[in-house]
Amino acid sequence: MTETTGIILYVHGARDRRWAQPFHRLRDKVAARTPASRVVVAFLEHLEPSLAQAVAAMAVEGVTRIRVVPLFFGRGGHLREDFPRQLAAARAAAPGVEFDVTEAAGESEAVLDVLAAFAVGALG
Numbered sequence: 001m002t003e004t005t006g007i008i009l010y011v012h013g014a015r016d017r018r019w020a021q022p023f024h025r026l027r028d029k030v031a032a033r034t035p036a037s038r039v040v041v042a043f044l045e046h047l048e049p050s051l052a053q054a055v056a057a058m059a060v061e062g063v064t065r066i067r068v069v070p071l072f073f074g075r076g077g078h079l080r081e082d083f084p085r086q087l088a089a090a091r092a093a094a095p096g097v098e099f100d101v102t103e104a105a106g107e108s109e110a111v112l113d114v115l116a117a118f119a120v121g122a123l124g
Contacts, residue, residue, distance in 0.1 A: 006038040006063040008054050010070045012078065013043030020047055023071065038063055044078055044086070051083075055090040055097065065098045073106030 007030060011023050023041045031039040038061060042054035049057065051068075058066060068087065072079055091099060105111050 004038070004061070004063045004065070005036070006040070006058040006066040007034065008051065008058075008066055008068045009039070009041045010051060010068050010072075010083070011041060011043055012072065013046035015046050017047065026071075044082060051086045052090045052093060055094050059094040059097055063097065065100075068099065068101045070102065070104045072104045075104050075107065079104055 009023060009027055009030065011020070014020070020041065020043070027039050027041050031037070038058055040049065040054045040058070042049050042051045044051070055066060070079055070083065087099065087101070091097075
């Protein structure tokens with residue numbers, strides 16, 4: 001059987017649905033660059049799908065490997081406490097799926113370089 005991969009862009013969430021719009025645009029950009037992968041945004045709280053819902057949907061679609069990309073600036077309480085609990089529950093509900101997790105986006109030197117260029121560009 002061919003391995004089917006998925007990418008979950010894991011974000012905080014907010015009560016205002018409009019908050020998620022940039023993450024949906026990012027999802028579309030990632031999907032365009034990885035056409036063989038299923039790409040979804042999953043929310044820690046307030047919005048859906050949750051991480052568990054996203055994993056369950058991917059598993060039903062035949063995804064066998066999921067890379068979770070936490071789009072948080074750093075590893076605060078949500079990534080140190082909430083995320084591991086949510087990931088454990090998602091793993092338990094999808095035993096046939098292999099998971100791996102990247103570093104938090106804000107811990108990546110490449111991301112910091114892009115943000116620094118953005119900030120410098122704001123000078124005009």
